[in-house]
Amino acid sequence: MSCRRPHHPSSLWTTTATAVVGTCVCCVAILSMRRQRQQRQQRSHEHDTPDAHTSTSTATSTSTTTPLLVRGSYERLIGDTPLCKLERLSNQIGRSIFVKMENCNPGGTGKDRAALSMLQTAEHEGYLPPPLFQQQPQQPQGDHDHHHHDDNSSTHPNNNRHRTTTRNEHEHERNHDTTTTTPSHDYPEEHSIIHQAIRKSKTGGIVFEGTSGSTGISLAQLCRSRGHACVVVMPDDQALEKQHILKTLGALVHVVPNVAISNPHHYVNVAKRMAAHCNTTNSSSSSSSSFWNTTTNCQCQALFVNQFENRANYHIHYTTTGPEIWKDVMTYHHNHNSNTSTTTTKMIDAFCMSSGTGGTIAGVSHYLKEQDPNIQIVLVDPPGSALYHKVTHGVAYAPQQRERGMKRHRYDTLAEGIGLDRVTSNFAQAIIDTALQVSDQDAVDMAHYLLELEGLWMGSSSAMNLVGAVQTALSMPPHSQVVTVMCDGGQRHLTRFWNRDFIVHEWGLQWPGDDTDDDDNDNDDDDTDDDTNKDQGDWNTAATPHKSRTTTTNRRRIPACLQELPNKEG
Numbered sequence: 001m002s003c004r005r006p007h008h009p010s011s012l013w014t015t016t017a018t019a020v021v022g023t024c025v026c027c028v029a030i031l032s033m034r035r036q037r038q039q040r041q042q043r044s045h046e047h048d049t050p051d052a053h054t055s056t057s058t059a060t061s062t063s064t065t066t067p068l069l070v071r072g073s074y075e076r077l078i079g080d081t082p083l084c085k086l087e088r089l090s091n092q093i094g095r096s097i098f099v100k101m102e103n104c105n106p107g108g109t110g111k112d113r114a115a116l117s118m119l120q121t122a123e124h125e126g127y128l129p130p131p132l133f134q135q136q137p138q139q140p141q142g143d144h145d146h147h148h149h150d151d152n153s154s155t156h157p158n159n160n161r162h163r164t165t166t167r168n169e170h171e172h173e174r175n176h177d178t179t180t181t182t183p184s185h186d187y188p189e190e191h192s193i194i195h196q197a198i199r200k201s202k203t204g205g206i207v208f209e210g211t212s213g214s215t216g217i218s219l220a221q222l223c224r225s226r227g228h229a230c231v232v233v234m235p236d237d238q239a240l241e242k243q244h245i246l247k248t249l250g251a252l253v254h255v256v257p258n259v260a261i262s263n264p265h266h267y268v269n270v271a272k273r274m275a276a277h278c279n280t281t282n283s284s285s286s287s288s289s290s291f292w293n294t295t296t297n298c299q300c301q302a303l304f305v306n307q308f309e310n311r312a313n314y315h316i317h318y319t320t321t322g323p324e325i326w327k328d329v330m331t332y333h334h335n336h337n338s339n340t341s342t343t344t345t346k347m348i349d350a351f352c353m354s355s356g357t358g359g360t361i362a363g364v365s366h367y368l369k370e371q372d373p374n375i376q377i378v379l380v381d382p383p384g385s386a387l388y389h390k391v392t393h394g395v396a397y398a399p400q401q402r403e404r405g406m407k408r409h410r411y412d413t414l415a416e417g418i419g420l421d422r423v424t425s426n427f428a429q430a431i432i433d434t435a436l437q438v439s440d441q442d443a444v445d446m447a448h449y450l451l452e453l454e455g456l457w458m459g460s461s462s463a464m465n466l467v468g469a470v471q472t473a474l475s476m477p478p479h480s481q482v483v484t485v486m487c488d489g490g491q492r493h494l495t496r497f498w499n500r501d502f503i504v505h506e507w508g509l510q511w512p513g514d515d516t517d518d519d520d521n522d523n524d525d526d527d528t529d530d531d532t533n534k535d536q537g538d539w540n541t542a543a544t545p546h547k548s549r550t551t552t553t554n555r556r557r558i559p560a561c562l563q564e565l566p567n568k569e570g
Contacts, residue, residue, distance in 0.1 A: 074225055077106040078116055079320050083328035083483075088453050093565065095473035096481040098332075100325055102488075103462070107218040109488040110321070114359050115218035117316035118305050119207070119226065127303050128205040131226035135203065190274050193231055193252050198300055200250070202227035208275040209233070209305040210268035212356070212417040213242030214488060219305065220251035233271040238416055239496045261422055271304060278302035308357045309425040317363025325351070325364065325483055326371050347371075349480040352378035352436075352468045354418040354461055355387055358427025360485065365431045379435035380468030382443075384412035385419030387427070391435035396423055414440040414497060414507055415460040417487070438467045441509050445559040446470075447490070447497070448512040457490040460497040470561045 081104040086097045102110030122128045129135070197206045205228040209219055216232035223230040230251040234242070235258035246253050254274075256267050263269070279302050307313050329347045351368055355361050365377040381388035386396040413419055420427070447463035450456050458466070462485070469484035476482070490498050497503075500511045 074106050074221055075116055078112045079105070080324060081105060081110075083325060083332070085332065086450075086454050086456075089450070089470070092453075093470060093473055093562070094478045095476065096479070097466075097469050097473060098329065098481065098483045099456075099466075099469075100321070100328075100483065100485045102321075103458075103486050107214075107221055108491070109214045109218065110317075110360060110485065111215040111218040112222075113316045113320060114307060114310075114313040114357070115215055115222055115305075117312045118307065118310050119219070119222055119228075121310075121312040122303050122305075123226075128207070128228060128301055129203040131228075132202060133226075190254065190270070190277075193254055194274060194278060196252055197229040197231050200252070201229035201300060204300050205229070206231060206275075206278060206300050206302045207305060208271045208302060209307060210266070210271035211307065213238050213246070213492070214417055215305075215307050215357075216251060216253075217242065217245055217249065220246055220249035224250050231271070231274065233267045233274070235267050239493050241492050241494055245492070268306075268308065272306070275302040275304035307359070311425060311429075313357055313359030314362045314366075314426045314429050317360045318367050319363075321360060322364040322367025326368065329481070329483065346374075347481070348375050348483055349476055350376040350378055350472050350482045351484070352376075352380055352472050352482065353465045353485045354380040354382065354415070354468070355420070355427055355430070356417045356461070358420075358424045358430060361432070362426050362428075362430035366429065369431050376433045376472070377431055378468060378472050379430075379432050380464050381435055381437050382413035382415040382419045382464055383437070383439060386421045387419065387423075388435045388437050390423060391432050396421065414503075414509070415443060415464050416493070416496070418461045418464065436468055436471060438464045438471075440507065442467045442560055444497070444503060444509055445512055446561075449559055449562075451490075456486070458486055459488045459490055459493045462486045462488060463497075467559060467561060470559070474561065 082101045084099045084101050086099060090096045105112040107115075119128070123130055123134075194206075203226070207219055207223050207228050208231045209216060210233045211219075213232075213234055216230075216234060220230045220232065230249075231254065232246050232251050233254045233256060234246075236255050237258045243253055243255065254270065256265055256270055259266050261268065264273070278300055326347065333347065348368065351364060353361050353364075361377070361379065368375045369377070379387060379391050390396040443460055443463040446467045447458055447460075450458060450463075450466060465484040465487070469482045473480055473482040495502065503509045504511050504514075
């Protein structure tokens with residue numbers, strides 16, 4: 001006798017519920033797929049709009065929504081650097097000193113922002129091929145892709161000539177200064193480097209830039225992940241560490257003497273000449289294959305980044321660095337002054353920093369002035385630079401530029417990457433109220449002082465900025481608030497700024513902590529310093545000169561801008 005299991009209502013309910021749940025899961029999955037597709041289409045649309053660089057260049061605003069396939073880890077880490085208050089220094093001077101830690105970018109410097117912005121803009125406008133992660137698979141020969149990037153995957157040089165000519169016309173408009181037309185074949189080393197770059201490029205794009213090193217390091221890392229070859233032309237008065245880093249990152253480095261910008265052998269002019277030679281050959285030769293890239297099966301596209309005149313440099317600091325500073329200062333006041341309204345509290349009294357290309361001080365000054373026109377923007381200028389005289393007297397000239405009184409190099413300063421004898425397109429956008437000059441000795445003293453006081457190991461330009469920030473703060477009422485920038489750390493300055501032999505014997509400056517100027521062996525002096533300050537926790541006490549020290553030694557140890565503080569020796 002067969003037994004049939006009786007039907008139970010709960011069984012029907014379970015079956016129905018399972019079907020409903022399964023249907024809901026499918027609906028959710030479909031909606032999720034639609035949402036992801038819409039986001040991809042939206043990003044693609046934003047990339048095709050004229051203002052693409054304003055949205056894609058802002059690493060901090062898109063890092064949470066942009067997948068790894070669109071931007072690599074390096075790009076995702078750029079920006080949103082911390083703002084640090086130097087508590088001990090602030091307490092010592094009775095004013096607040098805030099430092100924007102741009103050395104916390106993945107490349108160790110704020111140049112990461114400008115490098116990414118300039119590359120993205122060039123790729124969008126057609127001056128460079130798209131990066132590897134955005135390129136479509138190459139079509140077999142004979143097939144024709146009618147998308148808007150068809151000319152980038154052209155299979156013959158002649159098919160690329162019209163677009164390259166148009167690119168050169170725009171390049172001429174963007175770079176209004178005189179183009180150096182000397183053929184590169186007159187310079188065999190340059191010609192050899194160009195051919196090496198052609199073989200290294202995976203996209204057909206070659207990036208040329210004249211830089212003191214920091215921008216080149218950022219470009220080298222970005223180009224490596226994007227597939228472009230990178231050629232860096234740098235002056236011979238920079239720390240050797242930068243050359244080693246660039247070569248390790250795969251960049252081709254061409255070192256030239258540091259001369260005036262009017263000289264065709266200036267590092268910026270050399271980079272421009274090399275890029276122009278590539279593009280001129282591509283656009284004028286119908287049969288030459290000297291710049292044919294066998295990897296991409298097309299002619300190379302050469303870009304002269306031109307960071308000094310490229311407005312994408314200024315724009316990225318206006319859209320990211322300036323807003324970050326303002327937001328972080330407001331957050332600090334909100335967290336530390338809960339009883340005071342941020343609408344009535346003055347956020348920032350002054351922002352001061354030095355200028356290299358002028359992009360950072362221009363972008364930040366514009367943004368901060370829009371938030372509060374009363375914020376003082378102060379330029380910090382090193383010896384030999386003409387920008388101080390341009391701001392204060394309207395003339396871009398420095399006495400150190402006299403040929404007879406000039407030292408070995410164009411700028412008589414130890415600081416790297418800052419100071420100019422001309423007004424760049426980026427610097428022209430800056431809103432600067434006043435300027436001050438900082439000596440190399442003050443920068444050296446401040447770097448050593450801050451290392452012991454706050455534990456911050458900074459480079460030469462950062463030390464200049466800190467001296468300027470302290471001088472500016474001390475010229476203001478107590479409790480004023482000054483913001484500056486830490487451009488990079490001391491790791492890239494071991495052979496120059498943090499090298500005692502170089503400071504003392506080659507540059508003629510005094511090394512903090514030395515008891516005598518001509519003492520070549522400072523081991524005993526260092527031991528004495530350690531023993532003297534071993535048990536002294538407060539820097540004000542530690543900075544007080546020991547009885548056996550002379551006034552000269554104390555002057556070398558404490559930066560000049562801090563020597564007149566009241567009760568410092570009490």
